[in-house]
Amino acid sequence: MYLTESNIRDVVFKQYRYKLQAYMGVFTSLMFIQVLGVLFSISGTGSMGGSAGTFSYDVKTYSGSLVAIFTLIWAFSNGISLTTKQHRYDDFNFIATRQVSNFANVLFLATASVIAAFTGLLTTYALRLVVSQFLRTPSIAVDQLSLVEACKGLGGFFLYILLFASVGYFIGMLAQMNKIVAFLLPVLLIVVITIQAYLGGEATLIVDIGSFYVLEASFLLFAVKSVITTFFFFLLAYMLGNRLEVGV
């Protein structure tokens, strides 16, 4: 029996609010990464050309994909950085359990993902403006997204970002458990890809995994796939986190 009793939800929200203020740096990196993505994209993400006789064409592609990929890497890195000792020690400012800390982290990553998805969508319009109005190149918009399609795209991008953040969070937690894992995971990935390339002639592991999500045209099915995967990674990270010793 205590004079002041607090429930888990209150503590989670307190810690979540604290993280939002304390970890504002993640948004500095988000801005940096997205601006970098736009700058890279301005020079074109692809080009093709051809000629026959007296006719030639040169088509440059400007796509928001690069900004999206940079944002996903940002999310992945953020997931990892939240599991570092430095960040975990910040949680000791509050009387909290690992469970509380994990929930607050998930909430924080979800909020950061919403902001990143929103700014990511806006950068595609900014890129369109720069290419068509400032570079003055005759432009063709390959896709004219309707409001519904833009909303679905925004939702999908949010789920992608959260998925990458959850993978990063899981790997970060795994690396905290055992430092060798941090070294072994990329090595394992490269070995698997190399073996696959050696046996099958083509290294398609990452493409195959990506296709499971990227080629899903139904938003509902994609949402189910990504939510389940994200939940799975957060759950694994939570279970690993509970096994961390104090001070590790």
Add this chain to the structure above:
Amino acid sequence: MMVAIILLILVIAAVVSQLSKSKKKAWIGMKTTRFLLLGYVGLLILLAGASLLLPLNSPSIEMMSEEEVEKSMELQDKVMNEAFRGSFEEENGLDVVEKWNFPITGDELGITTINDYYVQVFIEKSPDMGKEIQVTHYSGKTIVNGMDLTDKKGAIQMEIQGNKLEIKNPSHVAVNLAEISSGFPFQQFSSEKVEWFLGESYGNIGMDVLYIKAPEGLKIEGEALYVN
């Protein structure tokens, strides 16, 4: 390529981890960061609004569906294959760019191309033609990534000098275009085809064909194939 991608990921990860340090080591204060973020979002909203309001600097280019592209390619192949087998129909489905009628003064006609320009010429001797020849310029569709660029091509110039038909090359045309797409997360659930990072691209420059209908007795010299 793979090494470059891994390097890029590592650089981004390093930048993110440096910039994302918690408040104790943050190189920009919390208030400044919040101000920057609000400014960034505000600027992006303004740019997005301007992008939607301002018209795209877009040339008049018709977009073709994948099915239409496939059909037009098949049509060009079919017409050319049949023509090389000796059969050419006037109503074959290819675009008619221009038609000329030239009077003939003698019994002979030489066909010459200027500036080493090469164009496929098919000749049909027809009893319906009197003292003139009829030249029709057909063109297959020029399609790049679904964009119909056929009418961007220059026109063939044709002149008759005595008993010589001179085919002059079209003026040089260079088409520069920018193709803007939202990127994979936004295209994925739209009616547009789902594409990986760069997507597949294709281009087909339509073949130019000259079909000459000439009177039966006319002797023709030059690089051409007889049909029908």
